[in-house]
Structure formats: structure tokens, C-alpha cells
Amino acid sequence: MNIYRQFFEDLKKYKSYMVYATKSELKSEVADSYLNWIWWILEPFCLMLVYTFIFGMIFNRSENYYPLFVFIGLTIWNFFSANVKKSAPIVRRYKSIVSRVYLPKVVLLIVQMLTTGFKMCVSLGIVVVMMFFFRVKLTYHIFFLIPGMIVLWLLTFGLMCFEMHYGVYIEDLTKVNDIVIRLIFYLTGIIFNIDQRIGKTYPQLATVLGKCNPVAYLLSSMRNSLIYNQAPDWLWMLIWLVLSLFLCMGGVRLVYRNENNYVKGI
Amino acid sequence: MGMEMETKAAEEKRERYIPAPGTYEPAITLKDVCISYSTMQKTSVKQLFRKGNRPQKEYFEAVRGASFEIPKGQIVGITGKNGSGKSTLLRAVAGIFAANEGTIDLHGHSVSLLAIGVGFQKSLTGRENIMLSGLLLGFHEEDIRREMPRIIKFSELGEFIDKPVRTYSSGMYSKLAFSITAVLETDIMLIDEVLSVGDRHFKKKSYRRMKRMIKDRSHTVMIVSHSDATLRSLCDTVIWMNDGIIKMIGDADLVLDAYEDFMEGED
Numbered sequence: 237m238n239i240y241r242q243f244f245e246d247l248k249k250y251k252s253y254m255v256y257a258t259k260s261e262l263k264s265e266v267a268d269s270y271l272n273w274i275w276w277i278l279e280p281f282c283l284m285l286v287y288t289f290i291f292g293m294i295f296n297r298s299e300n301y302y303p304l305f306v307f308i309g310l311t312i313w314n315f316f317s318a319n320v321k322k323s324a325p326i327v328r329r330y331k332s333i334v335s336r337v338y339l340p341k342v343v344l345l346i347v348q349m350l351t352t353g354f355k356m357c358v359s360l361g362i363v364v365v366m367m368f369f370f371r372v373k374l375t376y377h378i379f380f381l382i383p384g385m386i387v388l389w390l391l392t393f394g395l396m397c398f399e400m401h402y403g404v405y406i407e408d409l410t411k412v413n414d415i416v417i418r419l420i421f422y423l424t425g426i427i428f429n430i431d432q433r434i435g436k437t438y439p440q441l442a443t444v445l446g447k448c449n450p451v452a453y454l455l456s457s458m459r460n461s462l463i464y465n466q467a468p469d470w471l472w473m474l475i476w477l478v479l480s481l482f483l484c485m486g487g488v489r490l491v492y493r494n495e496n497n498y499v500k501g502i
Numbered sequence: 503m504g505m506e507m508e509t510k511a512a513e514e515k516r517e518r519y520i521p522a523p524g525t526y527e528p529a530i531t532l533k534d535v536c537i538s539y540s541t542m543q544k545t546s547v548k549q550l551f552r553k554g555n556r557p558q559k560e561y562f563e564a565v566r567g568a569s570f571e572i573p574k575g576q577i578v579g580i581t582g583k584n585g586s587g588k589s590t591l592l593r594a595v596a597g598i599f600a601a602n603e604g605t606i607d608l609h610g611h612s613v614s615l616l617a618i619g620v621g622f623q624k625s626l627t628g629r630e631n632i633m634l635s636g637l638l639l640g641f642h643e644e645d646i647r648r649e650m651p652r653i654i655k656f657s658e659l660g661e662f663i664d665k666p667v668r669t670y671s672s673g674m675y676s677k678l679a680f681s682i683t684a685v686l687e688t689d690i691m692l693i694d695e696v697l698s699v700g701d702r703h704f705k706k707k708s709y710r711r712m713k714r715m716i717k718d719r720s721h722t723v724m725i726v727s728h729s730d731a732t733l734r735s736l737c738d739t740v741i742w743m744n745d746g747i748i749k750m751i752g753d754a755d756l757v758l759d760a761y762e763d764f765m766e767g768e769d
Binding site for chain 2: 334338
């Protein structure tokens with residue numbers, strides 16, 4: 237049986253489950269808090285204030301539209317890091333379900349992605365409001381956000397497949413993730429501009445950091461299209477699109493070949 | 503199972519449904535199924551990098567060479583000592599475990615597994631969990647919405663249905679699980695030790711429900727149970743498993759008598 241055809245059939249078959257599970261997941265996260273769904277807006281907004289205050293006022297950063305710069309960075313980063321971090325223990329987390337019914341394990345990943353994806357959309361809504369506030373000129377460049385988003389989702393999904401698979405057998409992965417993701421956070425230029433900060437002294441290093449790290453690349457191209465009115469570097473976009481597709485194919489294959497053994501491992 | 507039910511069950515002598523080979527439509531076919539767990543379940547990162555020195559995986563064979571065919575509409579019991587592979591076999595039929603060798607064919611029938619203490623997302627309400635379980639079992643959203651009042655009524659949970667499942671007592675938890683399976687019927691129903699769910703009243707009700715389902719022969723049922731009386735009164739045939747091997751399979755009374763003799767010999 238063709239694994240990829242099975243994958244797309246499962247997506248269709250479990251569509252309503254994924255939608256309902258995402259809604260329930262989002263609801264249950266805030267169900268017991270007083271401010272309820274306001275947290276989806278409040279949390280990223282407060283983080284933006286914290287970073288703007290620390291880096292904008294204390295260290296006196298010079299990037300244009302610095303609060304926007306930080307906020308877009310955090311929005312994309314949170315989507316990426318939350319998804320990757322949560323996929324390693326995901327089978328264990330849904331043990332009560334996966335040990336009772338057969339569920340294609342990629343469905344768990346997609347529910348996770350839709351949940352964080354929803355939060356990202358809320359954050360992007362705040363970005364739009366902030367752009368009005370800072371009087372950023374909107375141009376057609378905003379549409380260049382779309383290819384960036386596609387690559388981001390594909391890249392994240394591919395990584396998540398591998399994280400989930402190895403997370404079943406290697407519990408240490410959660411700890412390793414915490415460290416590696418923290419490192420990538422600082423290397424990705426969420427709170428500073430790689431080209432400006434590193435590029436001036438070490439231009440080659442800046443190219444390596446900015447292009448060979450897909451998150452950094454995607455981040456800067458999304459910022460460029462939103463606030464600096466520049467088109468992305470299409471060659472690198474293509475490279476990362478192709479690599480992400482391969483990653484997804486490898487990941488889906490790995491998961492489908494092994495998923496019925498996952499329950500035995502937990 | 504309460505005493506009065508057992509006597510009542512014994513009174514109702516039922517015709518056992520054991521069709522001759524080739525004269526029935528099969529619901530479940532197993533061929534040489536082996537299921538093993540690796541006992542070294544978790545590796546550390548250190549061991550992963552030390553390639554040549556990797557510890558040998560030890561396999562524990564939970565089920566060895568199981569082959570049988572169950573006709574559509576038959577009620578099959580599985581019995582055997584603890585750890586003899588009964589639940590593993592049931593989970594493999596449900597598609598949760600992969601068989602390491604051999605094939606399991608459900609001939610396109612839908613299947614659900616009912617087991618103690620599993621299946622819900624604790625932070626969600628009972629109602630949401632009904633919906634999620636139903637969708638996972640392959641039902642459509644509208645169908646589940648239509649059956650929702652029946653499920654809630656059957657579960658006797660009342661107002662608790664809109665409270666998070668984590669606030670439920672273990673009895674309520676099982677009641678909800680049973681009600682979902684009882685109302686949203688699948689072609690093949692696998693039942694793992696849950697016929698004694700809830701209080702006396704609910705037990706009776708679920709037993710009656712099982713009886714009805716069994717009577718109309720539209721469902722194929724596999725029941726794992728240690729209760730001799732339950733198996734004798736509900737099942738057509740019984741599979742006796744011992745150390746992962748099917749020791750005997752056939753008419754419920756014959757197999758259970760042999761099993762009892764065997765167990766007495768063990769004591």
C-alpha cells in the first residue's frame with residue numbers, strides 16, 4: 237500500500253475529528269482560567285512588551301519598528317518551537333486515546349499544529365493592528381508571507397514526525413529539545429537583526445546563520461515582506477521548500493511504518 | 503455479575519451459534535499472528551551513540567501463532583490466566599497493536615474496543631469526549647449529535663455530562679465509556695473485562711444491553727473475561743489462551759470445562 241496515498245486518505249477521513257479536537261484542545265487550555273480566551277491575545281502581547289522594554293529601552297536597539305520586529309519574530313518562533321517541543325512526548329500524552337482506538341499518529345501532530353496555528357493567527361492579527369499603530373506602509377509585498385508560511389508549516393510538520401517517532405523510544409529527547417531549541421532561539425535573531433548585528437563584523441557568518449537556518453531565513457523574509465517591503469530571496473525559498481518536502485516525506489514514511497508499535501513502547 | 507443474574511443466565515439455555523466451516527460470512531480472520539514486545543523499551547541517548555555496543559533487544563512474545571476465523575454474528579469469549587496474551591490479542595484485532603508476523607483481516611468491518619479506564623481526555627467535558635470518541639470510531643458528526651441524548655441518558659450521568667471528565671468517579675468514567683459503545687454500535691465489538699461496570703443497577707442494564715445486541719446477531723463480539731458464568735451465558739465459542747498460545751477453541755461449555763480442569767490441576 238502506498239504510504240502517501242494512505243496519508244492523504246487519512247487526512248480526509250479524520251478531517252472532522254481534527255477540527256473538533258483542535259477546538260476542544262483550545263477550549264480546554266483556557267477553560268479554568270479567569271480571563272479565558274483573552275489569554276490567547278494577552279500572552280503574546282505581554283511578551284512583546286517585555287522584549288521591547290528590555291531590548292528597545294535598556295539596550296537601545298536601532299532596528300526600525302523594533303516592537304513589530306520582535307513581535308513578528310516571537311509569533312513565528314512560538315509556532316515553531318511549541319510544535320517541535322510538544323511532539324516528542326505527544327504519543328505518551330495521548331496514551332488514553334491511542335491505546336483504545338486506532339488513530340493515524342500524524343493526526344495527533346496535525347491537531348497540535350492546528351492548535352498552535354490558531355494562536356499564531358491571533359498573533360498575526362495583533363501584528364496587523366500594530367502595523368496600523370506604527371503607520372507601516374502596506375504594499376503588495378504582504379502576499380509574500382504566503383510562500384513563507386507554506387514552507388514554515390511543511391518544515392515544522394516534517395520535524396514533528398521525527399520528534400514524535402524518536403520521542404516514543406528516547407525519553408531524553410524532551411530534555412535535549414529544550415537545550416537545542418533555546419540555542420536556536422538565540423541564533424535565529426528573534427530579538428536582533430542577524431545582518432545588522434553580526435553581518436557588520438562577520439558578513440559570511442551572518443549569511444550562514446541567516447540562510448542555512450531555515451527558521452531564521454523564513455523569519456527575515458516574513459519581516460521583509462511585512463514591514464520592510466522587500467521580496468524574499470527566492471532561491472533560498474525554493475531550496476527550503478524542497479528540503480522541507482523531503483523532510484515531510486521521510487517523516488510521514490517513518491511514522492506510518494512504525495506507528496502501530498508506538499503503543500507497545502509507552 | 504450479580505448472583506441472581508448468574509442463575510437467571512443459567513436458566514436461559516441458548517442455542518449456540520457455531521456454523522460449519524465454509525457456510526458463513528467471516529468477520530475476523532487471523533492467520534499465524536505473532537505479537538511481541540521488546541522488553542528494553544527505552545534507550546538512552548548514550549546507548550544510541552554507542553553503536554557497536556548497543557544492548558540486545560529482548561523480545562517478549564505475547565501472542566504466538568494465533569490462527570482462527572470468527573463468523574459474522576458470533577459471540578466469542580477469550581479466557582486464560584493473567585498475562586496469557588488475551589488483551590494483547592484483542593488490541594491487535596482492534597488495530598492498535600501491529601502484528602509482528604501473520605495477518606489480521608476484519609473484512610472491512612468497523613471495530614471498537616471497550617476496556618477499563620481508558621479513552622478520554624480528562625480536561626474535556628463528557629459531552630465533548632462523546633463527540634471525540636464517536637468521531638474516532640468513524641461516525642459522522644451529525645450521527646453523533648443525533649445519538650447524543652441517548653448516550654447521555656444511558657450513561658445516567660445527568661449534569662455531570664457537562665463537567666470535565668477528570669471530576670468523574672471511576673464508576674462514572676466506565677459508565678460513560680460503556681454507553682458510547684452501547685449506543686454507537688460498530689460491526690465488531692471488543693470488550694475487555696468491563697461487563698461489571700458501575701453499580702448493581704447499571705450492571706443489570708449493561709448486561710441486558712449486551713444480551714439484546716447478541717440476540718439480533720448483527721454484531722460480532724469478542725469478550726475477554728475471567729467470569730465463567732458470563733462466558734457460558736453470553737458466548738457461542740470460547741478461545742482459551744495459555745502463555746500466548748491458543749490452547750483450545752470451540753464450544754463454550756467444552757472449552758470452559760477443560761479450562762476449569764486445567765486450572766484445578768495447577769492449584
